[in-house]
Amino acid sequence: MIPRDDIVAGIANTPLVALLSELEEVKPSHKLRHLLDFLTDIGLLQRKGDKYKKAQHPPRPYDVSPLAEAVSDLFQQVAFPYLVSGRRVATLATELQRALYTYTTAFQNMRVVVAQELMRYGGLTLVAGWFPCGFSSELMSIAGRDVVIVEEREELVALEMDRLSLIPLAPEPLGQELAAASFYAFENLPLNEIKAAAEKYGKFNLAVACHRGADLNALREVAEEVFYIKPRDSVVSFLNATLLDALGLTRPLDEEKALKKAEKEEVGPFDVYILRGAGPA
Amino acid sequence: MRRHSVAVMGVGGVGKTTYVFRLLGLSLKPRTTLRPGIYRLYLRDKEVDFIDVPGQVATEVARNFAKAWTFYVDLMIYMYDLTDQSSLYAIAELHSALLDRGITPYRRVVLIGNKRDLAEELGLFVEGDEIANAVGAAKIYYMSALKDNVEVLYKPLEENV
Numbered sequence: 422m423i424p425r426d427d428i429v430a431g432i433a434n435t436p437l438v439a440l441l442s443e444l445e446e447v448k449p450s451h452k453l454r455h456l457l458d459f460l461t462d463i464g465l466l467q468r469k470g471d472k473y474k475k476a477q478h479p480p481r482p483y484d485v486s487p488l489a490e491a492v493s494d495l496f497q498q499v500a501f502p503y504l505v506s507g508r509r510v511a512t513l514a515t516e517l518q519r520a521l522y523t524y525t526t527a528f529q530n531m532r533v534v535v536a537q538e539l540m541r542y543g544g545l546t547l548v549a550g551w552f553p554c555g556f557s558s559e560l561m562s563i564a565g566r567d568v569v570i571v572e573e574r575e576e577l578v579a580l581e582m583d584r585l586s587l588i589p590l591a592p593e594p595l596g597q598e599l600a601a602a603s604f605y606a607f608e609n610l611p612l613n614e615i616k617a618a619a620e621k622y623g624k625f626n627l628a629v630a631c632h633r634g635a636d637l638n639a640l641r642e643v644a645e646e647v648f649y650i651k652p653r654d655s656v657v658s659f660l661n662a663t664l665l666d667a668l669g670l671t672r673p674l675d676e677e678k679a680l681k682k683a684e685k686e687e688v689g690p691f692d693v694y695i696l697r698g699a700g701p702a
Numbered sequence: 703m704r705r706h707s708v709a710v711m712g713v714g715g716v717g718k719t720t721y722v723f724r725l726l727g728l729s730l731k732p733r734t735t736l737r738p739g740i741y742r743l744y745l746r747d748k749e750v751d752f753i754d755v756p757g758q759v760a761t762e763v764a765r766n767f768a769k770a771w772t773f774y775v776d777l778m779i780y781m782y783d784l785t786d787q788s789s790l791y792a793i794a795e796l797h798s799a800l801l802d803r804g805i806t807p808y809r810r811v812v813l814i815g816n817k818r819d820l821a822e823e824l825g826l827f828v829e830g831d832e833i834a835n836a837v838g839a840a841k842i843y844y845m846s847a848l849k850d851n852v853e854v855l856y857k858p859l860e861e862n863v
Contacts, residue, residue, distance in 0.1 A: 487703060487744040519703075523749075526742050530728055533741075537730055562739025562754060563732070587707055587751055588738045603737050 422530050422689025423657060424488055429463050429480050431492025432660075437501055438465055447473045456504040459659050491523035495664060503667035510668055513576045522580040524664075525555030527657075528631070532559050534688050535650065539695070540564040544626030547571065547619075547644060550612055550633030551578050552670060553661045554650065557605075558585060560629075567604040569622050573670050575609040582607055612636070612671045619643035632661050634671035637679035637696065647696040649680060654690045706863045707751045707774075709808070712781035713792045714757030717816040721781065721847035722754045724855050745859055777862050778808035780837060784821035784844065787828045797837045812858050813839040819846040 432438060438460065441447065448471060449457050457473045460466045464480055466473045485493075498517060502508045510517070536559045546566040548556045550573070560566040572578045585605055608618055612635045619625065619642075628644035630637070632651050640647045651673065652658050665672040683694035710718045719732035722741055739754040753775065780796070782789040793813070800807055813834045821827045830842045843858050 487747070487749065523744075526744070529742060530726055533723065533726065533728060534730065537733060542733075542736075558738075558740045561737045562735055562756075565736050584740060584742075584751055587753060588740055 422534070422691070423652070423654065424486075424527055425654065425656065426480075427486050427488040428492050428527065428656065428660065430485060431489035432460070432463060432496050433465060433480055434485060434489065434493050435497045435501070437497065441466065441473075442475055442479070445474065449473065453505065455659075456501070459656070462656055462659070487523055488526055491520040492660075494520040495524060496660075499667045500660065500663045503663060509666075513574070513668075518576060518580055521552060521577060521664075521668075525551075525553060528554040529559075531650075531688055531691050532556055533563065535648070535691075535693060536560055536563040538688070539648070539686060539693060540566070540627070545569070545622065545624075547615070547622075547625040547628040547640075549615055549628055549630040549635035549640060550670070551581065552633075552668070553664065554631030555581070556629050556631060557581055558588060558603075561588075561603045561605065566627070569606045569608060569618060569625070571608045571610050571612065571615065571618055573609070573611055574668065577668070577670075578607055613639070615639050616643060632658070632673055633665070634674040636674075637676055641696055645697075649676065649683070649694040649696070650688075650691055651694075652691050657690075703747055703749050705749045705751065706776045707753065708777040708779065708859065708863060709753040709755055709775045710779040710781055710814075711755045711796055712757055713789050713796075716757065716781045716783045716786075716789050717847045718757060718781050719754055721814070721816065721855065722752055724847055724852060725752070725859075727852070743859070745856070745863060748863060750859065750863060775808045776810065777859070778811040779814055779858060780811065780839065781814045781816055782828070782830065782833075784815040784817050784828050785824055785826050790815075790828055790830055790833050793833050794836055810862050811837055811839050812862055813837070813842045814858060815842060815844045816847050818844050819849045 457466060461468050464476055467476050499510055532554065542565040544566055546560050546568050548568060548570040551570050557570060560568050570578065588603055610617055612633060615635060616639060625644040627646045628640040629648045630640060637647060637649060662672050680694045683696045686693045710721065712718055714734065719735050723730050723732055725743055726741060735754055735756045737756060741752045743750040743752055780793045782793055813830050815830050834842045840862065845854055847855060
């Protein structure tokens with residue numbers, strides 16, 4: 422369901438990990454512990470008290486896939502500088518845009534299964550934060566949805582906008598809700614201003630937030646149904662959250678209270694929380 | 703990384719979305735595709751945007767997509783059901799509808815005869831040579847999108863993209 426090996430291979434193939442693998446032992450400052458704990462989780466280091474050592478059996482390198490290459494770029498140029506110095510990425514070079522875009526492929530199979538197994542056909546759907554999960558065209562093709570995608574940084578979705586332009590569009594014949602046509606729109610908005618999208622497009626039938634800090638109460642006001650998705654895998658969670666922070670995007674907030682009344686489904690290594698009966702009638 | 707686009711067309715039920723799902727590594731029985739979908743695949747150093755076009759009946763597809771088709775793909779895959787002759791003839795209809803617009807909306811075209819497992823079981827195997835010639839298909843691939851190994855399913859892409 423998630424190509425975890427590619428993600429691990431991407432991180433293992435960075436200069437940082439190459440450097441660490443040459444050191445017998447490291448005793449980091451408190452600031453660096455998150456980073457080294459993360460590398461320990463992956464199996465690249467082992468922890469001994471307050472020190473970290475090379476792992477005896479680190480994951481073996483293998484042919485590097487495009488996803489692994491993208492993860493390498495993102496880890497080296499986005500996650501690592503943020504974890505070490507708190508530096509955020511101000512402008513996204515084309516190479517990083519492409520890497521972020523490729524990273525969303527890691528969630529493609531989850532998107533397909535969620536759209537196919539859990540969503541009803543038809544209706545207007547709000548994607549509250551495109552990155553990291555990349556919900557988009559499968560909502561249209563599999564679940565027959567019209568889609569409005571909200572993202573906080575416009576350049577993040579530039580490649581997705583370009584890609585969606587490949588889809589043939591046709592006006593939807595009157596009275597034929599599920600005609601072979603699609604409607605999609607992109608909005609550049611902070612996630613805490615999601616109500617502005619409802620003012621423009623009207624109430625939504627469904628809102629999808631995947632590992633993003635959308636205000637679930639606000640989503641419940643603008644949509645009949647809310648899907649909130651989060652990965653259970655700690656490595657994927659940490660990488661997602663770090664990328665979100667480094668890019669200045671809203672990371673998941675403390676959503677436990679809002680999810681108490683939600684139905685929960687498991688899709689591979691993801692939890693899908695479904696809030697129904699919310700929002701407009 | 704070079705980007706490529708591939709579209710798969712054919713009437714409803716021939717197995718287009720099953721084929722796409724298997725390429726993604728999913729063994730799901732798909733719902734009927736009613737709207738176009740686009741999926742992303744990586745073939746070594748190539749990024750492939752794979753467009754899954756809704757099927758239903760041939761005239762409907764032809765009507766909708768001859769009007770709406772405004773782009774150019776690197777590879778067009780026409781797919782038919784090896785146990786259903788009408789799904790093969792529908793390819794000619796789809797092809798004519800696209801060409802009637804006065805353009806060839808693809809760089810290369812191949813034909814896939816799907817459901818080989820079922821055809822072998824039933825002893826009913828509709829050969830696609832004549833239609834392949836008519837539409838200018840470079841090659842015909844016979845396969846079972848449901849049961850064949852994914853290496854077999856990737857061949858049309860690997861050999862033509």
